[in-house]
Amino acid sequence: MYTIRQIAELTNLTEHTIRYYDREGMIPFLARSKSGKRQFSEDDLAWIQLVCCLRNSGMPLQEIKEFMQMCLKGEESFEERKILLTKHKEKILNDMKNLEKSLTTIQYKIDHYKELGIFHIDKI
DSSP states (O other): OOOOHHHHHHTTTOOHHHHHHTTTTTOOOOOOOOOOOOOOOOOHEEEEEEEHHHHHTTHHHHHHHHHHHHHHHGGGHHHHHHHHHHHHHHHHHHHHHHHHHHHHHHHHHHHHHHHHHHHHHOOO
């Protein structure tokens, strides 16, 4: 079992964010001690890592919550989950293509400024 501090360190999330994810139902099987402290298992860590993956790739929190609720339905939601993840993958690929174009433009500008720096003499 892990403490919230250990989970925060393992996931690079703040304790506040983990508590928020818990309140929003994104860590569905989270146990608590008799005193009410959260006790995280390996499965809880895996759920949180999935949330982080989806969040880091740009999925809105509401969609993540919907996805997590689908997961809890088991086999009956396989097709829905596949559709949701496929759409998200398409969005990620499109975002990557746009970022690659931006990166190319930025690199061109950097190279251009380097060139100017070589031949440019500032007036003092």
